[in-house]
């Protein structure tokens with residue numbers, strides 16, 4: 581894979597830190613070409629970046645370093661990643677809405693590969709509805725954000741808005757560049773979120789799954805070039821644009837949808853928290869309160885991941901999840917064997933910041949040959965990338 585990065589620098593007080601970022605990316609083996617906005621030039625000069633990177637910079641839309649060749653198309657085609665760091669609120673909004681009124685935003689329009697944005701701005705600007713909405717649009721499209729940190733910013737306020745650590749941004753760029761083509765031509769089927777098992781027309785049995793891990797897996801698989809289908813139980817989490825999304829409520833619906841899709845999939849990842857039981861009979865009206873005890877008879881639900889594993893096409897990989905209340909992986913290993921899975925992802929949900937509802941997670945990837953790998957505590961998006969790398973590596977090893 582080519583290792584050409586276009587580094588977009590916009591008009592933030594943190595623009596000077598893009599110099600360190602450019603150098604750090606070069607140290608990590610990337611060729612870095614810098615495109616500055618006009619406002620960035622108020623803070624840093626193009627000659628500084630040219631001296632640091634060894635390549636001519638671009639600023640104005642109509643610059644044409646090679647006569648007769650449109651530079652925005654050339655740069656967009658050659659880039660293996662577009663990194664905008666620091667990204668101003670203005671540039672984020674323009675990229676989100678397809679405005680190309682300078683060279684950087686025009687390159688962004690012409691570019692189709694992995695994109696990483698590291699915002700830096702005043703905390704009020706960062707938290708503003710406008711900026712958050714623009715970021716959400718881009719995140720939906722699979723743009724990778726390295727969020728600013730909390731601290732004192734140049735304007736004297738304290739809050740979230742500080743340009744993230746350069747090493748951290750470089751780590752994420754490396755991860756992003758590596759991943760972008762890993763699953764090209766592959767189909768990935770993901771089950772995600774909780775299921776809802778109706779008790780009556782107003783109530784149901786469900787669980788604490790937020791669907792965040794499934795959405796992160798979908799985004800990671802998309803970034804890796806896969807064709808992705810998500811079968812999602814009821815959740816408010818945003819599923820990235822570009823994914824074929826099938827919404828279901830119950831375990832039975834999830835199974836039915838899965839059976840229709842599974843024969844096409846090269847990878848099946850069962851991240852959904854499927855209810856093990858459902859009420860034997862769901863009332864079509866509303867159960868009324870009384871002083872008498874009420875017993876609910878529950879019947880077992882179908883085992884969705886085991887059924888999908890049984891119907892998966894030869895050579896495909898089926899990966900299950902085991903959310904467990906302790907660090908003991910024994911049950912997960914037994915579950916992997918019993919359900920005929922290619923691997924299982926063990927998730928100790930007794931620890932803080934891991935598993936249900938949290939923004940972070942820690943996973944262990946276990947395979948039938950006894951190998952295990954530990955992700956450490958990561959954001960769910962990073963966990964998802966890590967996990968899909970494990971899956972891909974386990975095939976090639």
Ligand SMILES: Cc1cc2nc3c(=O)[nH]c(=O)nc-3n(C[C@H](O)[C@H](O)[C@H](O)COP(=O)(O)O)c2cc1C
Pocket residue numbers: 589590591592593594617618619620667668669670671672700701702705
């Ligand atoms: C001294 C100064 C510092 C600024 N710092 C930031 C910043 O950190 N983040 C930001 O979003 N805007 C910042 N701005 C505002 C942007 O520079 C302004 O919105 C500009 O139009 C952005 O242009 P660009 O996105 O094309 O670079 C700053 C403005 C000034 C005058």
